[in-house]
Amino acid sequence: MERERVEPSQPLDLVERARLGDRDAFGELVRIHQHEVFTLAVRLVRDRELAADVTQDAFVRAWRAMPRFRGDAKFSTWMHRITVNTAWTHREKERRVRLDPLESLAVDPESSELDPERGGEAAAAAPAIEDALGLLSPTMRAVVVLKDIYDWSHAEIAEHLDISVTAAKVRLHRGRKELRARLADWKDGRA
């Protein structure tokens, strides 16, 4: 099931209360950010069950690290970093298990809940890009997702994925090239 992303916002004191050990406040943060964290996890691991585990672990890590959260970045940005690290840890554990990305995700364009007002090619492109991303190699996909959807810098990507900046740039270039080809096929198929 897909949905249109709603920009999460929360009162500043919610983060502050959670930082001081208020579990109710943290529960509220979980309610607000669960879908965006799960979405990032799905994009990285391409398996809903594994993404749910990554989401759970990421929030548990966040809860334990709350006292160290200084508020230099937005809570959501901080959660994204934790999610990427958690997903990469899970990926290492699951490396022996070969997942079928299409079967496990099965993104159905008809089931997307995008705003009908947006309509046209843009609304239809989201499931197409999600499918196309699933066909990239894990690291290439992570680089493209973090750069082109989450707007991370090459340096941040390199640091979190434990690759060099040059490798990040090369993978981004190759990933975009593959996506362009796949989306061109998709566009031709619709024409």
Place this chain on the structure above:
Amino acid sequence: MRVRCVPTRATVQARGASALTASMRTHVGTCAGCAAAVSDARVLDVAFADARVFEYTAPSDIEQRILAATGPWAVPDPVRGGRRPGRAATVAAVATAATTAAVGTFVIVLRRRQRAA
């Protein structure tokens, strides 16, 4: 492929169709190959823009699972700021443990000697 095609396509591939200069845009208007490349890049730009507002719905039980897995942690002492124990505290703890061990050993040895006597 013409001379202008190389930088035009490199720019499109690296930074997207919106990064083209005025002269590159003019070239695209006269070159079918570059026009196709720009068209493909625009599809990608649109797709990424759409992905930014596209979200998967988390499992309904995820919140419950997270809260069940998060136990209370020790709230940092506002005075100490949750820092690790200082050097003096560590030395005192080690000294206490060593003294306890020495006294214990002494008592055990003493009792054994008394029994032997």
